Amino acid sequence: MTLEEVRKEIDRVDTQIKPLFLQRMACADHVAAAKAENGSDVFVPVREDEIIAKRTADVDAKVKKEYDMFLRHLMSVCRRYQYGILTGMQETVIAQALQAAGLDENTDHEQITVYFTDSRKNSKLNLYMNMVRLNDILIDAMEVTSRDDEQQVVLKLHGNIKEPDMRRLLCQLGKEANEFKITALQ
Amino acid sequence: MTLEEVRKEIDRVDTQIKPLFLQRMACADHVAAAKAENGSDVFVPVREDEIIAKRTADVDAKVKKEYDMFLRHLMSVCRRYQYGILTGMQETVIAQALQAAGLDENTDHEQITVYFTDSRKNSKLNLYMNMVRLNDILIDAMEVTSRDDEQQVVLKLHGNIKEPDMRRLLCQLGKEANEFKITALQ
Known part of the structure; x- marks a missing residue:
């Protein structure tokens, strides 16, 4: 051929x-x-x-x-x-994560820090990066560290928690990533 | 339905x-x-x-x-x-990257550090993570930082540069990522 x-x-x-x-x-x-x-x-x-x-x-x-x-x-x-x-689901996931962290969505911010863990061998980091990309969210910074078969991910997303695409992304991460937390709005 | x-x-x-x-x-x-x-x-x-x-x-x-x-x-x-x-292409890409960094592939090592840059808005991090995953390479650590429309990626891959899957991954990154460098074998 x-x-x-x-x-x-x-x-x-x-x-x-x-x-x-x-x-x-x-x-x-x-x-x-x-x-x-x-x-x-x-x-x-x-x-x-x-x-x-x-x-x-x-x-x-x-x-x-x-x-x-x-x-x-x-x-x-x-x-x-x-x-x-499923915007109702978005509301629930985000409200729970904010409450667990003692954060208020009305805080002035342009960056959201999230934390989650992932399997190292069966890593889904590729899928998480797809989600970020499809939602047109820019990454300010990311840090991945590994211990045994686990990887810890700290991801700083550029934007505000009230934006629809950001809410959709946070909802998917919240529902699918292990130990998902919102750790800062700044 | x-x-x-x-x-x-x-x-x-x-x-x-x-x-x-x-x-x-x-x-x-x-x-x-x-x-x-x-x-x-x-x-x-x-x-x-x-x-x-x-x-x-x-x-x-x-x-x-x-x-x-x-x-x-x-x-x-x-x-x-x-x-x-295309193993001949692998040889060329890897030999060039090692030479540019003054590194010797015979050095005893179990981790390879690579560096590359990426567009932030048109990020291909999802595709790079797919490649890592498909080649069954584990990530020891990763750090992404951003400046204007560029993101800088430092990726520590677990394994040896003589392994076939690692060579295939390095070849693809070397051919497709911007400013690709191998910076350490350790």
């Missing part, structure tokens, strides 16, 4: 994937609507792991990790979509 | 995406073979931006960012595949 032929093939494949990706996103709308009604949670890691194990079972070892990550990425993006719609 | 109905719909869509994703990965094999022959570069950002602009042009604003990120993710994963095959 010449480079020109492969490029045509890639173009053909991407053209077929596109409508399916858009359908997948539309599903997130319906999931959010259904979950808003019955109050069930957006992120159920055990269920996700089961689905991924089933889907990847027959995939060639050479591209299995790629397909696994592809699915996790797709699911994370769909959840972000849901968190954006 | 009930949650059960949406889940069936998601399952249907994912079943259709799966063979296409695997075909897309197979294309990366052919691209790598063609590029090994004619020596052209794996990462041509201008070309990628053009393709993405064209593909996303008619997509609803509501999911445009998601589709944009989806494509960049897909492309990054395919390039990782290519860097794994």
Whole structure:
């Protein structure tokens, strides 16, 4: 195959994937609507792991990790979509985190510091960085340290806690990251 | 739509995406073979931006960012595949970085420190974290600082520079990240 032929093939494949990706996103709308009604949670890691194990079972070892990550990425993006719609959930997550830290959202600030932990071996730092990016939030600073199989993350996000995209991001981190805390508004 | 109905719909869509994703990965094999022959570069950002602009042009604003990120993710994963095959390119990138830093790959070490810069607004930190994850490299520590529209990243990777997955990762970072440097083997 010449480079020109492969490029045509890639173009053909991407053209077929596109409508399916858009359908997948539309599903997130319906999931959010259904979950808003019955109050069930957006992120159920055990269920996700089961689905991924089933889907990847027959995939060639050479591209299995790629397909696994592809699915996790797709699911994370769909959840972000849901968190954006479920504003009641945002309120709860953020109010709880602020209360636990003794912080007031009306404090004048342009930077929010959050803390969470992550597995080192099964790190989801890539997904967390996707979320930050999709919500168009700039990073002022980040520090990751490791101990045994855990990594501790301190992330300084640029912006105000009342901005919709910031609330959506904090809601997703709050629901999905381990030991999530808001530690400062400054 | 009930949650059960949406889940069936998601399952249907994912079943259709799966063979296409695997075909897309197979294309990366052919691209790598063609590029090994004619020596052209794996990462041509201008070309990628053009393709993405064209593909996303008619997509609803509501999911445009998601589709944009989806494509960049897909492309990054395919390039990782290519860097794994193009071992001659790995040799060149790593030898140059070591020489520039006055480092010797035979030094006893279990941690590699790298430095690079990134755009803050168009950050690719999510893609870099994907690469680290796909290559199964553990992060010992990471520090991100920001100044204007630039972020500086210091990343301490756990492992030895002679390991194949580490070489593949360093090659991709070396080819794709701005101002990439290996600063320490320890």
